[in-house]
Amino acid sequence: MESPTPSPLSGVTLHGRVLIGARVGGDGSVSVHEGHDTVADQPVTVTLLGPEPAADPAIAHAFLGRAQTFAGLTAPNLVRVLGDGQDGEHVYAVTEHTPGDTLAEVLGGGERGLRYSPHMALSIVADVLAALHPAHDEGLVHGALSPDNVVLDDDGGVTVTGFRLVGVEEATPRTDVHAVGMLLHTLLTGALRAADSAPLRPSATVPGLPPDLDMLVANATEPNPRYRPRDAGQYLTLVEQVLRSLPRPQDPAAATQPIPVAGSDAETGPSAHRAGDGTDEDRPAPWRRFPVLAAAGVLVLALFAAGWALAPDEAVELPDLAGFSPEMAEAELAALELDLSFTYEDAYSDGVEPGEVASTDPAAGTELEAGGSVVLALSVGPRHVGVPDVVGGTENEARNLLREAGFTVVEVVQEHSAEETPGTVLSSEPEAGETGDREETVTLHVSEGVIVPDLMGMGRTEASDALGGIGLSVTVVEAPSGSVPEGGISGQDPEPGAILPEDGTVTITVSTGPEEVVVEPEEPEEAEEEPAEPEEGPDDDAEQESQGASCSGESWDPRTVYDEGDRVHFGGRVYEARWWIQGIPPTVGGEWGAWSDQGPC
Incomplete structure (x- = not known):
């Protein structure tokens, strides 16, 4: 720093x-x-x-x-x-503010630097990865991780700072993984700088280190990004497995050990060749890249399953993207540097959370060509799910419960019932608790009543007459609409096809036309000499606030981009944007937020 x-x-x-x-x-x-x-x-x-x-x-x-x-x-x-x-x-x-010393300061002071014991080095790296993990899950990368922005406090706590807020367009989670691998090499060897033209092996500088540490560093510092762990979460899993396999140091004071930091002469000598000069002789055999301790079998399988097995450079395979968010999947495809195009489709999946990638077309492991296309199938959840219990409720309530469970095709059959009021659900097919196919129809048996007609597109008078003609009452609410002309029906509750008792009520929403946009008048330029202001009466402040905070303007929309000075109304109050903002409600952030509260409407 x-x-x-x-x-x-x-x-x-x-x-x-x-x-x-x-x-x-x-x-x-x-x-x-x-x-x-x-x-x-x-x-x-x-x-x-x-x-x-x-x-x-x-x-x-x-x-x-x-x-x-x-x-x-x-x-x-x-x-x-x-x-x-x-x-x-x-x-x-x-x-x-993050008090403490950076790793660069701790390791680089004086003529002789410091290195950490394997257990302490892995513990620090695990904390760094735990900080990067949620950022990678959100599609964010650090972009500039180094010993200068990892801070250690007096209690041994680790804080990651220095996230780049601009200039990270080309960075991916694998970029951060490479930086963490370089950091681990520094912690184990004390060398603040190392060549990155070939995978690094800390045992080349500090003989006797366990082979698992060489594996962790070599896989993360592999020059070809597609052979690295895909993100901080996957690398953290490997680091924790190796950390558990290492014996704890008997003397906590020996966690940091002074060793010479290699100078420029050492970097051009034999040790530098051992650390990697890019020759075939220097590159370790593939099996040397994997652990040989007790956890070796599990790690090797994990590496191959993740698509890290070494392959010829000219063969680029599609990685396994199952479980990735759409943003992370796009980053993975971009990291292949093949100028791939991609599209999305929905797919059922029993094991992948809704919204995540369930599968790809072509399948994982398929060799790709530059300029090819990939279809990312996003999970909508399992196809077969349990049918909710809707018996005893209204037909409208039953539709909502079925829709929430994933059933979209509902058929209603009316039956006479001497015990239940009209519109009550008597039974369902399949029954409650049974497994239903979301592609198939759910049939509701409902006690006889009045079927609500489709009122959309009608005028206010026409809709009221249609409901009155079948014995239903009407409640009218008005709301602006940009798509329905003034006086037309823009919504109804319950929806068309619902069954109500003969004295039931339908609420119709009548359009008042497009929402009125109030243009704020420009303030006149200040005169050289301002006249004396008259004294304000007791109610002047309230009157001015009311006039300046009209709720007839634009309501907040999460999809709209607002610039500094834009005003919206939200929750009965008027807010003004302090700077560019999108998707953040006016009530979030308080005094630090992007919105300034201008008072009630």
Whole structure:
């Protein structure tokens, strides 16, 4: 980590709250500063987007979007994002302060560096992977992991910092896995830098290390990404298996052991050749890449099942994407560098959660060609599921329960019943608790009553007459609609085909036309000398707030992108966007949020 240096931004306060201090890191696209939250009275870290990228709306939006996504992640070893925003020309993200020393500082001080015992090194790496795991699950990558952004506190806790918020378009989870492999090599050998032209083996620098450690480092630092573990979660599984197989150190004080850090002369000598010079002689035989301890059999099977078996470079096989989220599957396909196209379809699956990849076409293991296409089948859950108990409820309630269970084809048969009121479900086929096929029809036997007609497309008067003609009452509500003309029926409850008793009620929604958009008048330019303002009466504030917070404007829509200054109404209140935002409700974030509460409607 860089030492604090003076900065022209020192002393600037963001949104009247965060005071920027000395610069402590960064690159050409961002700068990292010490900071202080003057409201919470606590130290923070401020990441500022550089002036040139901040002037590009697309880059600024991407920066803020990634910051907001990271803010939603929870991991014990992950630095927390406290807030983000845009104050004038400054686009920023605020993270918690992480006291302690970076691994680069711990391992690189003095003429002789430090290395960790295998058990301690794997423990640190496991904590790092545990922080990366939830980010990879959300399709996010760190993009710049190194010993400079892994912080150790006085209690031995590990915190991962320095997530890149811009410039990570080409990075994938396998990029982070490679960085963790390099980190593990550093922890085991004390060498802060190593050549990455061939898989690394720490035993080449520190003889006598267990072969399992060579396997973990070599697989993660393999130059070809497709031979690495696919993400932090998969690599963490292997690390934990090896960690459990190692004996615990008898003396905790011996966890770090001083050894010489290889200099430039050592890197060009025989030891450097042993560590990997890219020759065929140096590259270990395939079986040497796998563990030879007690857990060897399990790990080898896991590696082959994941598609990591070494294959000729010219043969690129489709990896097994089952269980991946769509975002992670797309990242895996992009990492193959074959310019593949992909489409989605739905598929039943007994073992894969809904929304995740159930299978692919072509199947996993198939050799791919550049420019080919892949169909990703997303799970909609199992095809055969238990039929819910709908007997005794109304026909409308039964339809909702069946729909939630995955049954979409429902047929209703009316039967006379002297005991049940009209519209009550008497039985179902299949019966409650039986396994039903979601592709097949579920038949509901319902006590005789009045069948609700389809009112969509009718006018208000026509719909009311149609219901009154069959003995049903009408309740009318009005709501704006962009697709139904004013006065037309835009909705009804219960839905067409439902059965009600003869005195039942149907609620119809009548369109009032498109929602009115209120354009805020532009404020007049300030005069050179402002006239004295009249004294306000006791109710002036309330009247002004009411006039400035009309609920007749645009309601919040999760699919709309809002820019700074845009106003919406939500939950009876008016909110104004502080910066670019999409998908975040106005009530989320509080004083750190992207929305400013303008008062009630």
